[in-house]
Amino acid sequence: MRTFILSFIIFLSPSIIYAEKSNLALGKAVYEETCISCHGVKGETNPEMKLVVTPRKLNETILTEDQSFQIVKYGAHHWGAHSELMSSFKSVYTEEQLYAVATYISTTFNSHRTQRIQDLLNESTTLSEKEEKSMLKVGGKIFKRRCAWCHGETGNGESTYVEASKDNKDLIYPYNLTRTLLDEDQIFLYAKYGGHFWGAGSDDMPSWKKKYNDVKLKSVAYFIETQIKKIKKK
Amino acid sequence: MNTLLKTLLLSLTLALSANAADHIIDQKGKTFVPSSITVKVGDTITFKNSDAFAHNAYTDDEANEFDTGMQSSSTNKTVTVKEAGTFSIECAIHPNMLLEVTAE
Numbered sequence: 001m002r003t004f005i006l007s008f009i010i011f012l013s014p015s016i017i018y019a020e021k022s023n024l025a026l027g028k029a030v031y032e033e034t035c036i037s038c039h040g041v042k043g044e045t046n047p048e049m050k051l052v053v054t055p056r057k058l059n060e061t062i063l064t065e066d067q068s069f070q071i072v073k074y075g076a077h078h079w080g081a082h083s084e085l086m087s088s089f090k091s092v093y094t095e096e097q098l099y100a101v102a103t104y105i106s107t108t109f110n111s112h113r114t115q116r117i118q119d120l121l122n123e124s125t126t127l128s129e130k131e132e133k134s135m136l137k138v139g140g141k142i143f144k145r146r147c148a149w150c151h152g153e154t155g156n157g158e159s160t161y162v163e164a165s166k167d168n169k170d171l172i173y174p175y176n177l178t179r180t181l182l183d184e185d186q187i188f189l190y191a192k193y194g195g196h197f198w199g200a201g202s203d204d205m206p207s208w209k210k211k212y213n214d215v216k217l218k219s220v221a222y223f224i225e226t227q228i229k230k231i232k233k234k
Numbered sequence: 235m236n237t238l239l240k241t242l243l244l245s246l247t248l249a250l251s252a253n254a255a256d257h258i259i260d261q262k263g264k265t266f267v268p269s270s271i272t273v274k275v276g277d278t279i280t281f282k283n284s285d286a287f288a289h290n291a292y293t294d295d296e297a298n299e300f301d302t303g304m305q306s307s308s309t310n311k312t313v314t315v316k317e318a319g320t321f322s323i324e325c326a327i328h329p330n331m332l333l334e335v336t337a338e
Contacts, residue, residue, distance in 0.1 A: 149290065149304070149327050161327060164288035164306040171287060203264075211329040 027104025030097050034089070035105075043109035045201070053083045053172065054201020059109040062117070062190060062198040067181045069102035079181045082157060082173030120189055125214035139223030142216055146208070147224075150174040155228035172204040178230040188214075188221035256280055256312070259333060261289045261305075266323070266333035273315050273337050279323075280312045281305065288327065295321030298337065 035058075040046040043058030063071065071079060073095075075088035089098060106113070127135070144153070152159040155177035165171045182190060190198060192214070194207030208217060254276045260267040262284040273279065281291050283305050292301040297317035305311050315337045325331035 146326065146329075160304045161288050164304045165286070168286040168307060206329050208329055211324075 023100050024104055024107065026097060027100035027102070028108075030093060030101040031104050034092075035101065038085075043105060053085055055086075056201070057199035058105050060197070060199035061105075061110055061113070062182065062186050064113075065102050065106035068105050069099050070181055072101060073098050078179065080157070080176040080179035082176070117185070117189065120193075121185055124188070124192075124218070127215055127218060131215050131219075135219040135222040136226070138216060139219035139221070140227065142212065142220050143223050143228075146211075147177075147220065151177050154178065155224065172202050174205075177224055177228050180224075180229060184221045184225040187224050188218050191217050191220055254278065258282060259291075260284050261291070261325070261331070264325075264328045264331055266291075266325075266331055269332065270334040271336070273335060275315055275318055275337055277315050277337075278312050279315065279335070280310050282310055283307055289331070290326035291323055291333075292326055293321050293323045293335075295319070297321075298335075301326075 038055040076086035157176040195205035302311040323333040
């Protein structure tokens with residue numbers, strides 16, 4: 001029986017490797033046909049591309065492979081971005097092609113991502129039982145005092161900041177957090193290190209690590225995850 | 235006597251306000267320019283916003299607490315220094331903006 005299983009695995013391995021390679025080739029083809037013009041050869045963004053919103057550096061993205069798939073399929077606007085520059089490609093490519101390009105981005109440009117995120121989470125402060133109990137209160141207070149200025153009281157991106165900056169043609173609109181794809185850990189890391197650290201073209205979403213400690217930023221992330229997010233991944 | 239007191243008070247107020255200086259702080263490139271100032275009690279600090287986007291200067295210092303609220307581009311907001319001491323002024327939107335104030 002053991003020999004049979006071993007033979008079966010050996011028989012399957014080349015086909016799995018072949019499938020992975022062919023998937024990567026498919027993703028590479030889609031990437032080079034479409035994504036490369038904005039995001040550059042290695043996901044570092046194309047410096048020649050002058051857009052209102054600088055394309056994200058895909059080699060620094062916080063997104064998982066599945067989240068990247070959701071973005072290319074439905075477009076960034078669907079997931080909370082104000083701009084529609086990163087549009088939906090679901091009518092352009094098949095599901096297989098869209099997932100292949102997400103796999104290509106994840107494995108080719110950003111293979112260090114999972115480890116990097118895990119390291120940053122490991123080195124962050126763990127909350128005590130008492131701190132965990134007050135996360136909602138602490139996070140809600142900071143959200144209202146800080147995040148709401150830009151993201152709005154309900155997190156939908158309609159805020160006094162946008163109102164006060166509406167004459168600025170270069171305004172980078174804050175994200176609609178009710179639609180964010182990021183999970184609680186990712187929201188914490190995004191707030192701690194800022195958007196630029198995670199590949200955004202601007203530092204309009206600043207790093208809050210000098211202002212708030214990990215306990216407070218984790219509380220904000222918890223508040224957003226439980227009170228602000230309204231839609232779930234399809 | 236009443237008139238004399240009123241005259242004295244008025245003179246004192248006028249003398250104080252004549253000596254009070256206005257310190258201009260620019261908010262430019264997401265920084266306060268200059269980043270530190272020395273002022274006298276009674277002086278005012280005027281915040282200019284030269285950036286294309288909004289700012290919101292404030293301090294949590296108990297003696298001199300203020301919050302300018304959302305300040306649009308190309309507008310000014312003025313606050314008065316009430317008590318002596320050192321305190322920091324920050325922007326509610328841009329956490330890396332910091333202005334150190336010494337009030338004498």
